[in-house]
Amino acid sequence: MLIQPRTPTGTLELLPREQMVFQHMLDTIRRGYERFGFVPVETPVFELKDVLLTKSGGETEKQVYFVQSTGAIQQGHAADLALRFDLTVPLARYVAEHERELAFPFRRYQIQRVYRGERAQRGRFREFYQCDIDIIGKDKLDSGYDAELPAIIVQIFEELKVGEFTIHFSNRKILLGLLAGFGIDDAEKQKLILREIDKLDKIGADKVCELIVALGLSIEHADILLRLIQHKGNKDEILAALDGLNARHQVFEQGLQEVKRMVDALRALGVPEHRTRLNLAIARGLDYYTGTVYETLIDEHPEFGSVCSGGRYDDLASFYTKSKLPGVGLSIGLTRLFDQFNAHKLLSAVPNTVQIVIFPLEQQYDQYALKLGTDLRKAGYTVENYWEPGKLDKKLRYADKAGMPVAILIGGDEVAKGTVIVKDLAAKTQVEVLHDNLLQKLGEMLQHPGV
């Protein structure tokens, strides 16, 4: 009785050539984070249940996966471990646990998988990669840092060749301050209004207007809000519009100053103007964020939703420490992004990590082939030595199926003449090359040594 080999639903498992594309994206993201001085952190896949589930009864907890060893199950113990559902809670725990050993502002990147017991459906993953950066201050964190994160993402997304994209940002203090200025100073009510504003794209302006008026806003105030969140102008125009409101509420003023500082810093960092957009409609429902908020949209595919989101928070780890740890962070949801791009055939091809395969035409040239492989690896190429005896046809089919760019054939004639046959497997051409000229020829065929 054979067992049918299959993976659990909601996981993304790739064939090797796809995995190379995914790996290239992971590498690009990591390199981008490191370029800006972020340091690596990895945390265990599971946390103690009481540490992970600090807030009880939330939507998140319903999706948590619990972990139990056979022994614990047999002894009837309840699970005391749970899989992380994001990288933010583990970061909070990490920073609180290692607070005295870390240098602040603490700039960490973390690229690991997270787990959610989502209902199974296309595009919903139970296991997916998050690629997070956060900057955590001790007691305070300069608002200039809020400009740095989008600058990093712009470089990374340009390298990833995801097409045109725009990072939309806002600062929650602007709308919250405006609402307070309009006399809506109940925090719960403010939150409800922001939540309706978040639906602008889905339900349209008229419906949003109706809903926020129902929540207590006057028609005039609702109108001001709706003009702001639908403003399609550039940053300077929107900033001028905000200045023109003459709204003097302190929270509004603070938000406006933070946005201005951020816009200046984005320019100093050389971020192309069209890559970021001040969009006051970005409210992000999560109460977690207290200032700047970000969402990233692929221009041609707004239906993908935000592929990189985050924001500023006042206090990272209040469940674990009395220290005040404000921070700002961004997260790329790579598994979902990869899956969407893959489904739309938008992924850029990447070179095979295997550059050269060497086929001895008869077994007596095995050792000759091994030595050649060793030499080519020393020259920086990635090289497979193929050992199986058999017909050349079969060998070439193998190289084709594996998607390798170059094959080198070694037969008796060639060994006698001091040559090898070099095949360009994509172009389906071949050429006989003197051993002494081999490295030059490979240099022409393969852009650069791979390793």
Added chain:
Amino acid sequence: MLIQPRTPTGTLELLPREQMVFQHMLDTIRRGYERFGFVPVETPVFELKDVLLTKSGGETEKQVYFVQSTGAIQQGHAADLALRFDLTVPLARYVAEHERELAFPFRRYQIQRVYRGERAQRGRFREFYQCDIDIIGKDKLDSGYDAELPAIIVQIFEELKVGEFTIHFSNRKILLGLLAGFGIDDAEKQKLILREIDKLDKIGADKVCELIVALGLSIEHADILLRLIQHKGNKDEILAALDGLNARHQVFEQGLQEVKRMVDALRALGVPEHRTRLNLAIARGLDYYTGTVYETLIDEHPEFGSVCSGGRYDDLASFYTKSKLPGVGLSIGLTRLFDQFNAHKLLSAVPNTVQIVIFPLEQQYDQYALKLGTDLRKAGYTVENYWEPGKLDKKLRYADKAGMPVAILIGGDEVAKGTVIVKDLAAKTQVEVLHDNLLQKLGEMLQHPGV
């Protein structure tokens, strides 16, 4: 009420400077695997229970972690997911599932964490990295491949600078064939005898002799076996001793031929002679292995046990497919190796991934600092822009604590003169450098651009 931030026992969580060392080791291993033409595979952290636990009631199953979502627990369902406990079962499932899409011999590397519900004690991990390579054939796999794997490991371990090490190898067919030649042809009895031989280092030759004689071997035959497994000669001497036995059992002959082919190939691959040792005492208790077996010892620290083990198997995925898939594989247990080396202060330092931190001395130079940071990143350096206002002392303490090599200070005098102050934080020296000469100066201080 604060919750004490802490990780579950049996997990290894590192501070950023340690994580950089660990990451450097992971990168070195991956690069080493790719250099020899292995392709990447990643599998989900959990498998379906019936897929993972093909053999019931084994030692392994006792250590398996089961995974259940909140919803499943509430509905009283038994867990249907379990965390992988090695990378071999997921490989078997992967190859069987994707058999028609893969090119054989299939050469994959997989570097991921695995999970075992071990009893908590120093050096026992519940979560640990395995770094596996396997070559899987369809129907057959040339025995030459058995030499390639140690060649790869030798390169990687030399790059990792783990000190002197030796890969011990044998071929189980040699001892099994000898036993059969001695009239012990019951497979169970053969296995019991190999298991006793595996204990040689722990209990000594006399005790092993006593135990295997008790299992039915004659004193003369036990003596032959003991001389072989204690043979300290080089490969040629041991091969000569085996030839001299005139044991004509077919299994023995086959094993001997395979070892000879492997020794030849190791030499053709340029593996230094002292890095591998033919050691017939390496029997490896696991029934799984059917030919070549490997163990890797750190010469100065045999007490670490084998840090990289594996072997040849006849059929990878018989639970999932009727196809015969013989293979050979090796695995580095990186978490344990790292932990042992760390505990003995044997780890080589690696450069900080953050090369340069820029401190504007007053806030008015923030934008100047941002532009300089952008320029240096374009030149290939990893650069942190520090924004917090405050005293220079505090900034330098930050850079020290984070272990950064170079700081650049920007103040009014320097901006006026077109210079910057460059501090070597390890040497505690500083020098004023003209903007135009900055890249040259950094090139002298930092070995090479980091990204």
